[in-house]
Amino acid sequence: MRKPSAVVFYTLSILASPLILIGYIVWVGKTIATGRSGVSGTAQGPLSARFSEHNFGTRRDEAADRLIRVLPGIPRLGLRLATGPVLLAHRLSGYVPRAFRYPFEGEVSPQYEASARIWFFDAAVDRHLPDMAQFVILGAGFDTRAYRLPADARVRVFEVDSPRTQLVKRETLAKAGIDASAVTFVPADFEKQDWLGCLTSAGFDPGEPALFLWEGVTMYLERAAVEDTLRKIASTALGSVVAFDYFTSEALDSRALYWRFARATTKATGEVLKFGVDSTPPSRERLAELLASCGLSLSDHRTLGADTPSRRAWGGFATATVDKPS
Template sequence: MNENDQKLASAGGPVEATVFYIFSALLFPVTLTGYVIWISKGILMGNTSGVSRTAQGPLFARWLQHNLGTRRDEPANRLMMVLPGVPPLGLRLVAGPLLLAHRVSGYVPKAFRYPFEGDIPMQYEASARQTFFDIVVDRYLADIAQLVILGAGFDTRAFRLPKDTSVRSFEVDAPKTQAIKCAMLGKAGIDSAGVTFVAADFEKEDWLIRLVDAGFDTGKPTLFLWEGVIMYLDREAVEATLRKIAGTAKGSVVAFDYFTTEPLESQTLYWRYARATTKAAGEPLKFGVDSTPPSRERLAELLRSCSLSLGEQRTLGQETKRKRAWGGFATAIVK
């Protein structure tokens, strides 16, 4: 994204942090009321809206970053306000105290800093990965002809590309989620004319055939973004997707985040809760890269088996005799 769209807000020091958390504590009843309203609407709606619940979290993180002034994203700002299952009152009550505490103190919570720096706690992965994927887009944009966002959810990167770019953008996602997104883009007044939408179920359909039918050229260098998706697919779908990418033009790149098998097997309270909540949302955790140290090598082996080469990679979590990494960010290259 261009520099005019981004602004790194000062995180603030100990005094600013103290003021921020005092205000947040005083306004906690307001925040709690907002969560009750939000969750209640979600329960009442069930899954009838067709909206992926796990796609709402990253959009909310980008919406907060926009309103905190750390990462400008006007499409995300507009889309969040019209999304089914997100009550405007609940959203304002949840976010209002945080935004007010920020304005009073100047402090930005670590989860919403941009660019995100330092170690990434498990609970910050969804917001911290924004930095990784934005850097990848900036690095490869000048050298690609096509951008494909796999499992796009409510991603808004395709709508933030420079107006003069010649890159053709595609979004691939489940039919229900994509249909809702397209409808909401129109309602929010977001121009989506430059994006080609391709509906496909990764576990049931050949998304590449549908992509080609929509105008994708397998002979042109492409950047694939696969954010927040792999962990919700079965191994067969993950490997099939990687092999399809490996069959595209030489020099194409796929950027993705992943879990190891640790989140799927760990009996710690955090991961047990994470598995329970994603299962309750109808999107259980299914896939993880072998966590046997070094997990980077296990990832490289997986990619090689799918005819791809590991590019850059960052391991998330410590790897020791007693601890295993829980995830990572990576790129893979078509040779």
């Protein structure tokens, strides 16, 4: 039986659904147009999840809240219509829907992947960053973790991303009044440039341990670029760690309506799903084999979805370590 607060929340949300739908239509239309301009549209997903958690009061992220309100790819009207009624329903009922609870609870369905991985990556940062001198956010998009670090954090932070997306982010950070002076921005295309060379030229020391955060990126790269990136990470100092998420081949090949729609949507924004770890069960072993071939060892891991011959896993969250010379 649903709690009274949940009944109130969903009743109010249903009554406001026409406004919410209009908001999403406006938002998605602008996202598709933004993707065609060379700025990552899919980078909005993790940002909007952090924005929602901030406004539901489950995970504070002032930078995400400020950034999303002035980001060029997000229409102000679309944001207000899509999120305003839901947040009002929350304030009136006190109910927090499962998608915005922190830490995320229970099984992770595909539509909740962006929300669920926030907790996994936050936990990886909390666990590993105190032992690191360097923090590298690969394919940073509109990630805001660098702007949540304590002022006395003794770690050098680098953000690596495509030149166009990074330029828009830097301009938007300034517009939002967010201090980014402690971050070194490194423009690089994973599929066309030596990103590690660019990173090293910007002051990164490959001889010192680093935490690499690689969120929401692998699925949009060709296999060669994924493997090259993993090998470059493996060439850095012993003890370095990479935290990342991935899809399996199930997400790329499934004829299920959800995945057909997801592939069509990302393609419309100009970011095609390209890479998936072999979904042959157990998929964890397939991932471990891939990492080992690139000089890394799988440590923490969470499989997403069933992992059986009849219902294969569609993705996962993982951390891997550099524990031997590559």
